[in-house]
Amino acid sequence: MNPIVNLILFSILGLAMLLLSVFAITTKSLLRSATYLLLVLICTAGIYLFLNYHFLAAVQVSVYAGGVVILFVFAIFLTTKKDEALLPHEKKRYLYAALMILFGTGVTFFMLWKSKFLFSNNTVVFGDEQLSMQLIGQTLMGTEKYQYLLPFEVLSVMLLACIIGGILIARKDKEL
């Protein structure tokens, strides 16, 4: 694709993502907040596509946008009364938070501006090559160096622990 068109598309995507993030943390209704979160996550999948990580974009859409947001929506239905608006916090809290994020973004941008990344301007990475599914599968299932069978299995045990923990925590207590 034409580099200029690419850059314009990327800017639109990034701006939309930042605007939607701001909406997600400022809107009064929880359900709207979850919807904005969904749009932010889909835009993130677009960013992964710009990086040529197609598999990561697919995982992002199916796990985050498909699973996590549905969980959020159900939790909101279970815990929020109809037309309940969110209460604002104390004014002092906003002041502290604004100071904190101004300081944080200042420091981070200063570091970004000062640091020179090795190879960060190389154009080799923008070939049309994409990761083959075979490579991803072998890397995920292998036991050699730079292969990830052990984290994969540990993750499945952790998911089992999360299922059991979720059931135990959210279960209705009969005696209460």
Added chain:
Amino acid sequence: MIKLEFYLVISTLMFFIGIFGFITRKSMIAVLISLELVLNAVEINFAAFNRFLFPHQLEGMFFALFGIAITAAETAVALAIIINAYRKLGNININDASKMRG
């Protein structure tokens, strides 16, 4: 030409927007949504660094992949805790969360 810095600027701003929401929101679910923004920004960073600085390796991409799975599990447990707190307290304001000590 899209540079590495563009991705980093976007993810930095998104990270701090998430922090702002984390501090200023009052509902527990809204706090969790801000947390999702923070984690999402971190995963963009992993993928961008991997693609630009080490394009022939796959560590960053797989770290982002495992990060997505862990985030999903963490969200499920946190929402279970929130639903339980709602059952005990009747609302999900973070100011009432200290009453859960019993």
